[in-house]
Amino acid sequence: MGLPTVQFLGVVGWGLLMAWATDAHATEPPVTVPEGTFEHAVLLDRDVQTEWVDTFRVDPRPVSRADYAAFVQAHPAWRRSALAGLFQDGGYLKHWHSDLEPNGEPDAPVVHVSWYAARAYCQAREGALPTLVQWEYLANLWRTLNEHSDEDYANAVFAWYGEQRPTALRDEALGVSGFIGPVNEWLEDYQLLLGNGDQIDFGGGSCGDTGRLIARYDSAHYATLLRYQMRSNISPETTASNQGFRCVYP
Amino acid sequence: MKSAKLMGVALALWSLTTANALGADTGHDHHNHHGHDHHSGMHHTPLPMVSQVPEGSLHQLDAVWQTHRGEAVTLADLAGRPVIVTMLYASCTTACPVLVQDVKRIQQALPEAQRARTALLLVSFDTEGDTPEALNQYAQNVRADGEAWHFATGSATDVRTLATLLGVRYRKNPEGGYDHSNVIAVLNTKGELVHRHEGLNQPVTDAVKAVSLD
Numbered sequence: 001m002g003l004p005t006v007q008f009l010g011v012v013g014w015g016l017l018m019a020w021a022t023d024a025h026a027t028e029p030p031v032t033v034p035e036g037t038f039e040h041a042v043l044l045d046r047d048v049q050t051e052w053v054d055t056f057r058v059d060p061r062p063v064s065r066a067d068y069a070a071f072v073q074a075h076p077a078w079r080r081s082a083l084a085g086l087f088q089d090g091g092y093l094k095h096w097h098s099d100l101e102p103n104g105e106p107d108a109p110v111v112h113v114s115w116y117a118a119r120a121y122c123q124a125r126e127g128a129l130p131t132l133v134q135w136e137y138l139a140n141l142w143r144t145l146n147e148h149s150d151e152d153y154a155n156a157v158f159a160w161y162g163e164q165r166p167t168a169l170r171d172e173a174l175g176v177s178g179f180i181g182p183v184n185e186w187l188e189d190y191q192l193l194l195g196n197g198d199q200i201d202f203g204g205g206s207c208g209d210t211g212r213l214i215a216r217y218d219s220a221h222y223a224t225l226l227r228y229q230m231r232s233n234i235s236p237e238t239t240a241s242n243q244g245f246r247c248v249y250p
Numbered sequence: 251m252k253s254a255k256l257m258g259v260a261l262a263l264w265s266l267t268t269a270n271a272l273g274a275d276t277g278h279d280h281h282n283h284h285g286h287d288h289h290s291g292m293h294h295t296p297l298p299m300v301s302q303v304p305e306g307s308l309h310q311l312d313a314v315w316q317t318h319r320g321e322a323v324t325l326a327d328l329a330g331r332p333v334i335v336t337m338l339y340a341s342c343t344t345a346c347p348v349l350v351q352d353v354k355r356i357q358q359a360l361p362e363a364q365r366a367r368t369a370l371l372l373v374s375f376d377t378e379g380d381t382p383e384a385l386n387q388y389a390q391n392v393r394a395d396g397e398a399w400h401f402a403t404g405s406a407t408d409v410r411t412l413a414t415l416l417g418v419r420y421r422k423n424p425e426g427g428y429d430h431s432n433v434i435a436v437l438n439t440k441g442e443l444v445h446r447h448e449g450l451n452q453p454v455t456d457a458v459k460a461v462s463l464d
Binding site: 044045047048084085086087115116119123128188189191192193236 | 310420423
């Protein structure tokens, strides 16, 4: 996958925007995720253990640097030299060679993008960041369809956050990949607000509080809790070297 | 309404060090810098809009809010006025009226000159139920309909953006309401966040001071 050829022809203005929008979709068409029931591993609300998820479409893998370059080409306000400190921490696209030239492999996931930037990208594609429930539902499907044991899943997650290189797990289901892989992914509502009956956000979501809220006390649930917790701790203007995203569409 | 029964609200500002730990622990490069330092060796050419306001100004948020008086307002429209901001929703019966009272207490504690120019912005989480008409009814119910008051609704995306900028966490609950943290923030005349407190029935002194600094 690379930049759509048409972008190198010097097409400007609406032509470029339209070419980007259509070609990007043509290159990496979103994948349809079937509707189903999501079982919460982390009980954000004491009374909600399962919920229904409607069908949605999702990018098959995290957004690439080439895709993101096309976005900033079409939306100058989101170029590195233009983006204000309100929406990033100072490290936005810091390794790019210039405003429009990504570093590394064009196919590699874009990183060093803040939550605000990730959302702007998805909005420009008439999509949105996945909700926490959508992404976790998809991750559960990914585990099931790839037949990853709870133990293998847990080990992969712990390795991701630990010293080792992430354990290589088969990473393909429904034509969607990139889970517990190169990047942690931004979500629309990634910041946790914890409810326990009448009490809302009773512990501020520290590890000790969430620990009593996992549905089962096994390693896979702990692994998921760890992911929720670490993700929630990232402030939205953060631009980290292992933080990327993908979009969903109605 | 569960959302209304807010207790034990805790400050949910997270340490930025976690993100550094993430970057460092996974074997990728970890030159993450936090804070608003400029990129070294890079020229900033801010957009014209950006150049008129400080780097951290919320006036850069282009969201258009529909107020209970049927007006369309952006944060930039309120430039030159300090703004007290909170987020709530009309069908919330316990916590949200307290938030309104808290805003009212801050307003009443302001010196008169400050009071006359300070805008009060109360943005709803409930983008479906809280139409401008519903918010107008709400403003009457809580007796907060003076010129300074702006009960407002907007798109779900813009509500999420504002909440994130203000450090407000919320989630729709199964009863159709919203669980949320209770935050009151003060923006100065340039749109910078100069005060923020969490919880109900908090002392007004710091918020008053923040408004008066400007």
